[in-house]
Amino acid sequence: MSTTISSRVRKRLVFFVRKGKFSDFIVMALSIGVFLALWYIASDLLHTVYFPNPSTVFDALMNSFTYSNPQVGVLLMGQNIAASMTRFLEGFALAFIVALPVGLLMGYLRYAYDVGSPIVEIFRPIPPIAWVPFFIILLGPLVGPIWVIFLGAFFPILSNVIFGVRSVDNTLLDAAKTLGAKRITIFSKVVLPYTIPFIMAGVTIGVGIAWMCIVAAEMLGAEGGGVGSYIRVNSDLNNFPAMFAGMVVIAALGLITLGVARLLEKQVSPWRGK
Amino acid sequence: MSMLSISNLEKVFTKGKGEEQLLAIKDFNLEVEEGQFICLLGPSGCGKTTLLRIVAGLEFQTRGTILINGKTITGPGSDRGMVFQEFGLFPWRTARKNIEFGLELRKVPAKERQTISQKYIELVGLKGFEDAHPYELSGGMKQRVGIARALANDPAVLLMDEPFGALDAQTRNLMQKELLRIWKETKKTVLFVTHSVDEACFLADRIVVMTSRPGAIKEIFPIDWERPRDRASVEFANLRKRILAELEREVIAGPTAPINPTDKV
Ligand SMILES: Nc1ncnc2c1ncn2[C@@H]1O[C@H](COP(=O)(O)OP(=O)(O)OP(=O)(O)O)[C@@H](O)[C@H]1O
Numbered sequence: 001m002s003t004t005i006s007s008r009v010r011k012r013l014v015f016f017v018r019k020g021k022f023s024d025f026i027v028m029a030l031s032i033g034v035f036l037a038l039w040y041i042a043s044d045l046l047h048t049v050y051f052p053n054p055s056t057v058f059d060a061l062m063n064s065f066t067y068s069n070p071q072v073g074v075l076l077m078g079q080n081i082a083a084s085m086t087r088f089l090e091g092f093a094l095a096f097i098v099a100l101p102v103g104l105l106m107g108y109l110r111y112a113y114d115v116g117s118p119i120v121e122i123f124r125p126i127p128p129i130a131w132v133p134f135f136i137i138l139l140g141p142l143v144g145p146i147w148v149i150f151l152g153a154f155f156p157i158l159s160n161v162i163f164g165v166r167s168v169d170n171t172l173l174d175a176a177k178t179l180g181a182k183r184i185t186i187f188s189k190v191v192l193p194y195t196i197p198f199i200m201a202g203v204t205i206g207v208g209i210a211w212m213c214i215v216a217a218e219m220l221g222a223e224g225g226g227v228g229s230y231i232r233v234n235s236d237l238n239n240f241p242a243m244f245a246g247m248v249v250i251a252a253l254g255l256i257t258l259g260v261a262r263l264l265e266k267q268v269s270p271w272r273g274k
Numbered sequence: 275m276s277m278l279s280i281s282n283l284e285k286v287f288t289k290g291k292g293e294e295q296l297l298a299i300k301d302f303n304l305e306v307e308e309g310q311f312i313c314l315l316g317p318s319g320c321g322k323t324t325l326l327r328i329v330a331g332l333e334f335q336t337r338g339t340i341l342i343n344g345k346t347i348t349g350p351g352s353d354r355g356m357v358f359q360e361f362g363l364f365p366w367r368t369a370r371k372n373i374e375f376g377l378e379l380r381k382v383p384a385k386e387r388q389t390i391s392q393k394y395i396e397l398v399g400l401k402g403f404e405d406a407h408p409y410e411l412s413g414g415m416k417q418r419v420g421i422a423r424a425l426a427n428d429p430a431v432l433l434m435d436e437p438f439g440a441l442d443a444q445t446r447n448l449m450q451k452e453l454l455r456i457w458k459e460t461k462k463t464v465l466f467v468t469h470s471v472d473e474a475c476f477l478a479d480r481i482v483v484m485t486s487r488p489g490a491i492k493e494i495f496p497i498d499w500e501r502p503r504d505r506a507s508v509e510f511a512n513l514r515k516r517i518l519a520e521l522e523r524e525v526i527a528g529p530t531a532p533i534n535p536t537d538k539v
């Protein structure tokens with residue numbers, strides 16, 4: 001009896017997992033539901049102000065969009081989101097604009113690689129977050145955080161671009177040469193298109209890291225609002241539901257930006273099926 | 275004067291700072307008449323790919339000359355087209371765009387490009403697949419694109435390095451017939467490397483059997499039979515047997531070139 005039920009359940013599950021988008025959605029909803037339930041139970045069992053349950057957090061979240069605690073600052077959540085997003089976009093755009101040409105150059109020209117890679121190797125292992133105090137002291141709490149985000153996104157984009165350029169299939173290069181391509185046309189017509197999926201992979205990874213950097217930079221002393229600051233201030237004030245609300249917002253924004261990056265990745269190189 | 279003339283060709287590969295040398299090709303001489311279909315056979319590592327790459331201009335010989343219609347070659351050029359075993363198609367381009375690649379480089383206007391690519395799409399039997407990307411095509415279809423792409427530049431010589439090596443037996447046989455049809459229509463001079471004696475006997479006007487490394491010509495088998503050839507015929511089987519025996523002797527003999535020729539002089 002129990003075996004038939006469990007096998008039936010498994011069949012159901014398999015059915016759900018295999019069937020297209022709708023069942024994907026159901027599975028996702030189920031898994032989020034389970035997570036929320038566990039959160040409820042844990043918060044109930046622990047019964048402490050440090051760990052509010054989901055509905056309290058949800059209320060705080062809704063509240064944060066329309067009301068700002070004068071102790072915390074004047075900004076509503078919408079404004080905090082705008083502040084974080086602006087930092088993110090500025091830092092990320094900067095990273096992309098610099099990393100792409102540098103990466104292409106280092107990947108394509110042996111000489112540039114030999115010169116550039118030791119420098120890159122020295123800086124790469126330093127976690128971007130370790131730069132927060134330096135940048136905030138040097139450039140101030142308004143501009144400093146942007147450069148932290150820059151560093152966070154820069155290296156993943158750079159190394160992916162370099163890797164992409166260097167992994168260009170030799171047969172493709174030979175084919176292009178026999179068809180009459182010279183060094184410059186090989187670059188523009190073979191190397192560049194070949195590298196696009198790698199660029200996009202770097203962008204996707206960079207987005208994730210940049211997002212962590214924002215929160216860290218904002219918590220460690222950015223000015224001008226931001227979701228990270230919101231979390232920090234509310235935790236200082238023991239306003240834990242609001243603190244968790246900030247975390248939920250961070251998660252949502254991270255998911256959205258990552259989703260956009262992935263979508264772009266697919267859009268840009270549909271041929272990458274196999 | 276022959277269309278393709280290779281004389282006293284020698285190729286030494288140098289690795290590192292010239293310490294390690296490898297004599298890949300030595301004393302290679304071959305004259306090919308316009309429109310001839312030549313198959314190159316030889317033990318693995320004897321220098322067939324190297325020879326083709328040198329003719330293509332992708333690699334440079336250490337000694338000797340190669341003339342195409344009397345002109346010395348100095349690098350890749352649109353008078354020679356190459357077809358690769360691994361296809362080498364640009365995955366982000368459709369079949370048509372792959373075929374038009376060489377035309378784009380030569381700045382042929384879009385309209386004319388379209389006309390030319392259409393011609394070759396039809397010639398190689400790709401109709402209906404012109405807008406497919408390589409990942410959507412089977413191996414045989416991919417190589418049709420590879421052949422059309424090389425032909426679109428209207429080269430004097432078509433270089434093919436085991437072009438059907440990655441295909442299954444049926445597709446391979448089909449592609450051989452297709453290639454002969456295309457060859458008859460375009461009247462190209464073809465230099466075709468293969469490991470298959472059967473394939474060579476089916477295709478070639480002349481089969482060039484190479485020695486083990488360093489690659490030189492061991493023997494040339496002219497074939498003047500009508501096409502399409504009957505694989506089941508006695509003469510076909512006899513020729514195959516003779517060439518196989520020849521090849522086997524070479525494989526057993528093995529490479530004779532020292533790795534460091536300069537050391538051992
Ligand atoms: N770029 C290179 N540098 C050094 N040695 C090379 C290079 N290319 C080829 N060789 C060597 O030259 C010899 C001939 O190689 P080649 O690829 O031309 O042989 P092949 O006849 O095409 O072999 P196969 O039948 O296996 O394809 C081999 O010993 C190979 O290792």
Ligand SMILES: [Mg+2]
Binds near residue numbers: 322323324
């Ligand atoms: Mg080879």
